[in-house]
Amino acid sequence: MFSDRRxxxxxxxxxxxxxxxxxxxxxxxxxxxxxxxxxxxxxDLDALAEERIRASGAVPSFLGYHGYPAxxxxxxxxxxxxxxxxxxxxxxxxLISIDCGxxxxxxxxxxxxxxxxxxxxxxxxxxxxxxxxxxxRGLAAVRAAGRLxxxxxxxxxxxxxxxxxxxxxxxxxxxxxxxxxxxxxxxNLGKPGKGPRLQPGLTIAVEPMITLGSQDxxxxxxxxxxxxRDGGTAAHVEHTVxxxxxxxxxxxxxxxxxxxxAELGIAVGGQDSQPVG
Numbered sequence: 001m002f003s004d005r006r007x008x009x010x011x012x013x014x015x016x017x018x019x020x021x022x023x024x025x026x027x028x029x030x031x032x033x034x035x036x037x038x039x040x041x042x043x044d045l046d047a048l049a050e051e052r053i054r055a056s057g058a059v060p061s062f063l064g065y066h067g068y069p070a071x072x073x074x075x076x077x078x079x080x081x082x083x084x085x086x087x088x089x090x091x092x093x094x095l096i097s098i099d100c101g102x103x104x105x106x107x108x109x110x111x112x113x114x115x116x117x118x119x120x121x122x123x124x125x126x127x128x129x130x131x132x133x134x135x136x137r138g139l140a141a142v143r144a145a146g147r148l149x150x151x152x153x154x155x156x157x158x159x160x161x162x163x164x165x166x167x168x169x170x171x172x173x174x175x176x177x178x179x180x181x182x183x184x185x186x187x188n189l190g191k192p193g194k195g196p197r198l199q200p201g202l203t204i205a206v207e208p209m210i211t212l213g214s215q216d217x218x219x220x221x222x223x224x225x226x227x228x229r230d231g232g233t234a235a236h237v238e239h240t241v242x243x244x245x246x247x248x249x250x251x252x253x254x255x256x257x258x259x260x261x262a263e264l265g266i267a268v269g270g271q272d273s274q275p276v277g
Contacts, residue, residue: 007184008177009201014107015242015251018177018203019270021109022240022251024058024102029113030254032072032100036115038092042074045098046085053102061101061108061180068224073099073112075225080209080217080234081171082224092118095128097236101180108180110205111252112238123212124233130165131210131235134158138173138188138206139241139257140264142248148184148195155208156189166215168234171226173207176240200245207238244269 010018031052032045050071053060060071068084075083075097076090082099090096094117101110114128134155141154151173159165173186184196188208213232220227228234240251249270250257258268 007196007199007202008175008182009199010177010203010242011201012244014177015201015203015244015249015270017105017107018109018240018242019249019251019272021058021102021104021107022111023109023254024053024056024104025100025109025111025240026252026254027056028052028102029098029100029111032098033113033115036090036096036117038090038118040090042076042083042085042088042090045074046070046072049100056102058102058104061103061110062099065180071100075099075234075236077233078228078231080168080211080226080228081236082226084222084224090117093120095120095124095233095235097234099236099238106178108176108178109240109252110176110180110238111240112207112236114235114237127165127210127212127233128235130159130162131208131237134208134210135206135237135239136260136264138208139239139248139250140261140266142198142202142204142241142243144198144200144243146198147193148186148198149190150192150198151204151206152187152190153192155206159208159210166211166213166228166232168209168211168215168217170217171209173205173238176203176205198243200243202243203240203251205238205240207236209234209236242270
């Protein structure tokens, strides 16, 4: 699982460009979060995302990627990842995961959020909360001299401690930089202390995907949309993180991860040259 030991380490100036891309992604996702409501179509969200990304001077990462036809992925209810935006209208009680990527001067940012549509069942809200918290536990494990599987183990340990959730194994996090997907793979489960040693300059996307039922998935006839085999609802969240000399810096979080890391008792590793509004 961790056989590829190549870590594509980035220089500080390159990480700064990835931070610029990450901020475009983070700001776009916040606009999308605010736009989610009953009656909105997934195509509406895609149009908003492309407008925001291009207005920021960036390029959508997803549009045209291996033929993908949209600027974001919109995965609703039993759709895990890679849902294609279109005429689907969001309904009260839905749970939607939105995945977004942007490129600035050749460097990528990639993140995802899961958002309730109107009033949602408590068990779905809890699914989304567990997924989000597991993400941050994984991000906090990005530490110098640690091992790559420490990130995976942190995600799995948190999820397993919260209930009988499925952890999707077929789709994983990844390295990121001048390409959206680069080595190494970052699974969402595993034992700590395995795989390559983490070093400053590492940039990865951590992205838990968990379900209310079985972890098993299928791909629909569009060759993109991944759904749970048993029809259980799924949640998917993601951030791009860089390991700096002073610790992890969440490049797609507007505050770099400072607030959440403070809750977990660690310091954020990066600093923006000016306040992010």
